[in-house]
Ligand SMILES: CC(=O)SCCNC(=O)CCNC(=O)[C@H](O)C(C)(C)COP(=O)(O)OP(=O)(O)OC[C@H]1O[C@@H](n2cnc3c(N)ncnc32)[C@H](O)[C@@H]1OP(=O)(O)O
């Protein structure tokens with residue numbers, strides 16, 4: 001078999017969790033269209049759908065939600081770990097460090113068996129809830145600890161999205177802003193075999209503990225070709241600086257064969273359906289605020305329009321990272337926390353894949369095409 005760079009088009013897993021058609025711009029989670037979930041569901045319900053395979057009953061949802069709320073607090077020692085981290089480190093690194101540590105506080109991995117068939121289902125469900133709940137607490141905790149402040153304790157009377165905004169900003173979120181955050185969490189929760197999910201599958205296939213599975217995925221999501229692009233987009237819009245500068249800026253970037261952050265996708269050859277929904281949320285926010293929105297939004301719209309003239313022929317359009325950062329910035333979130341928010345949300349997908357993987361496990365071990373030296377004689381150091 002020929003080597004395929006980037007494994008483009010190579011099936012590396014079988015999964016019932018999500019489906020996308022990159023020509024039609026269709027994305028479904030367990031068969032439910034993303035547009036319907038973003039409009040009508042909540043992050044808690046969507047996480048259940050991904051993890052359990054179907055819409056929950058009212059009772060199932062109430063119990064799952066209650067468990068998520070009960071598990072929002074993290075061990076005090078995790079706060080101590082954060083105190084030792086450099087305050088100017090990237091929040092994705094702080095998040096990965098703390099998520100990696102979680103398993104030491106919640107052992108139980110040894111109860112899982114090598115073929116996964118007898119995996120301890122109680123441990124699996126408990127860890128899914130523990131990790132999913134902890135994610136937003138860890139991201140918000142770091143926001144305060146890096147400023148030398150005490151973290152804001154989670155509140156059990158708020159939804160996942162409301163509580164996250166409350167812990168980040170220390171104020172009760174406006175209902176429209178909380179709904180927007182909820183929709184963002186839904187939109188980012190899962191996306192077939194993307195790079196971070198693939199990393200999580202490889203890690204999970206060794207029967208590593210789920211906190212380390214998520215830590216592997218966090219490291220992979222951090223790169224600017226993947227989740228890290230949302231932070232780069234805002235820096236790029238700053239660099240463009242004005243609507244008038246879009247044309248010369250774009251011409252120069254394209255002439256130098258540089259990437260336009262937030263554009264392009266391995267799977268989509270049309271505009272990412274989530275980018276459309278995120279743009280709709282920005283418009284909704286603009287209306288809510290009586291027409292007020294950052295001038296960067298106008299630059300982004302102009303960039304999208306002009307980039308289409310150059311890149312549509314290659315199937316390169318805005319992806320999910322193009323408009324998300326503009327929304328988060330409007331909600332008062334610092335730019336380097338955009339990718340951690342992506343990680344909070346994608347944890348639902350990563351853990352759904354982990355559960356699916358270990359129920360029918362085989363270790364990932366592909367092969368390589370060797371292009372190195374043939375066997376040759378070792379020369380002692382004095383003879384070189
Ligand atoms: C959540 C997510 O991960 S979404 C993706 C977030 N990442 C980004 O926004 C970073 C910018 N985008 C990119 O770098 C790429 O589009 C990726 C990494 C997302 C996908 O990469 P690939 O599938 O390998 O696409 P590939 O590099 O083959 O691109 C195909 C063509 O489109 C061009 N292209 C792709 N993306 C872009 C872009 N953002 N800007 C300009 N040109 C682009 C490539 O230069 C290439 O052109 P060519 O055929 O003339 O050489």
Ligand SMILES: O=C([O-])CC(=O)C(=O)O
Pocket residue numbers: 190191192193194195226266267319320
């Ligand atoms: O699918 C991909 O390659 C990237 C990704 O995670 C997404 O778009 O949400």
